[in-house]
Amino acid sequence: MFGVVSVRTxxxxxxxxxxxxxxxxxxxRKSRNDPKAKSKADxxxxxxxxxxxxxxxxxxxxxxxxxIIRALRAEFKEEMLCQRYEEEVGSLAEEKARHETEQHxxxxxxxxxxxxxxxxxxxxxxxxxxxxxxxKTLQVALALEKRMExxxxxxxxxxxxxxxxxxxxxxxxxxxxxxxxxxDNPKNYNFAIDKEGRIVKRTEQK
Amino acid sequence: MPMKGRFPIRxxxxxxxxxxxxxxxxxxxxxxxxxxHGELSEGARKFVFFNVPQIQYKNPWVQVVxxxxxxxxxxxxxxxxxGSQVLVDTEGKTNKEILQHVKKILGKPEEVLRAExxxxxVHSNPANFGPQKYFPRECMCEMEGQVPCPGLIPLPKEMRxxxxxxxxxxxx
Numbered sequence: 001m002f003g004v005v006s007v008r009t010x011x012x013x014x015x016x017x018x019x020x021x022x023x024x025x026x027x028x029r030k031s032r033n034d035p036k037a038k039s040k041a042d043x044x045x046x047x048x049x050x051x052x053x054x055x056x057x058x059x060x061x062x063x064x065x066x067x068i069i070r071a072l073r074a075e076f077k078e079e080m081l082c083q084r085y086e087e088e089v090g091s092l093a094e095e096k097a098r099h100e101t102e103q104h105x106x107x108x109x110x111x112x113x114x115x116x117x118x119x120x121x122x123x124x125x126x127x128x129x130x131x132x133x134x135x136k137t138l139q140v141a142l143a144l145e146k147r148m149e150x151x152x153x154x155x156x157x158x159x160x161x162x163x164x165x166x167x168x169x170x171x172x173x174x175x176x177x178x179x180x181x182x183x184d185n186p187k188n189y190n191f192a193i194d195k196e197g198r199i200v201k202r203t204e205q206k
Numbered sequence: 207m208p209m210k211g212r213f214p215i216r217x218x219x220x221x222x223x224x225x226x227x228x229x230x231x232x233x234x235x236x237x238x239x240x241x242x243h244g245e246l247s248e249g250a251r252k253f254v255f256f257n258v259p260q261i262q263y264k265n266p267w268v269q270v271v272x273x274x275x276x277x278x279x280x281x282x283x284x285x286x287x288x289g290s291q292v293l294v295d296t297e298g299k300t301n302k303e304i305l306q307h308v309k310k311i312l313g314k315p316e317e318v319l320r321a322e323x324x325x326x327x328v329h330s331n332p333a334n335f336g337p338q339k340y341f342p343r344e345c346m347c348e349m350e351g352q353v354p355c356p357g358l359i360p361l362p363k364e365m366r367x368x369x370x371x372x373x374x375x376x377x378x
Contacts, residue, residue, distance in 0.1 A: 108292065111294065114307070115294070122297060
C-alpha cells in the first residue's frame, strides 16, 4: 500500500482507533426521531483536513494502483471463466462425454454377458426340471400298468382255482351219489389241537 | 417407546445413510419385479426389504416401483432419460450381489463422487462469516481468545473512540 503509515510501534488501541477507518453513516444505537445529545449540542462537524500537495500525489498513485488492481482482477476473472467454459462446453466436456459413453457401453456389455450367463443357467435348470417331470410321469404310468397286470393275474388265478373246485361241486346229477358217499364215510370232528395245530386228542364218535 | 415393524433398524437415519449407491444422472426409473415365494426370488426379496429404502434415500429423484408375482423370474429394469432400458437378471443371486452389480453398472464412480464433493466444498467455504444458518460463525467476537462482544462486555476505555478523542482534545 502507499506510504506504509502503519509501521510504527504504537500500541494496539491506536491501530484499532476508528480514525484509521472510513466513517460509515449508520444510525447505530439511536432511532430516527431521537434528538441530538445535550453534550453534542455545540458540536460542529468539521471534515478532516486535507494537504493539497499530498492529495495530488495520492490521487496520482491511487489511479495507478486501482488500474493495476482492476487489470489483475479482470485477468483472474477471465481465467476462471475460460476454465468454466472449457469444463462445461469446450473440449474438456467433449472428452468427458466421450469417456462416459465409452464407459457406459462397456458396462452394458458386461451386464449383457452376465444376463446371458444367467439365462444359460436358467435354461439348463428348466430342462433338467422338465426331464425329471417326464421321468416321473413315465414311472407313474409304468407303476399303474404293473398294478393292472398283477390285478389281472390275481383274478385269473382265482378263476382257475374256482374252475378246479367246481369239479368237486355237488350238482343235481351226482347228488344221490354224493349222499351215498357221505353216509358211507362218516367224518369225526371231535378232536383237540395244540398251539402248533397238531391234533392232540381224539374222541370216539358214538 | 418400542420400535415398530419387523426390522426397525431399517427406519433409522444411520442405516439409511450407510448406502453408497448414487445413480448416474441419466437413471430416472428403477423397476423391481420379484415373487413372494420361491427360492430363486429370495435375493430379490431381501434386496427390496433391506436395500431399496437405502437407495431411495440417497436418490430421492429416482422413481422406484415394485411389482410382485407378475413374472416367473425376478429382475430389475432401469429406464434412462434417453429412452433406453437396462435389464438386470437377479435369479439366484443374493441381495449383496445384486447391490454390487447395480453399483457397478449404474452407480457414479468414486472419482466423480469425490470431484462433486470438492465442488460443493468450494461453494461452502468454512472460513466465511455470515448468518448462523449457512456459516459456522457470524462475528469474530464468538471465537475464544478474541475481543469479546462489546454488546455484552463493554470495551476497556483505551479502545473506545469517545475517550480517545477526549484524550487527544486534552493533549491539544
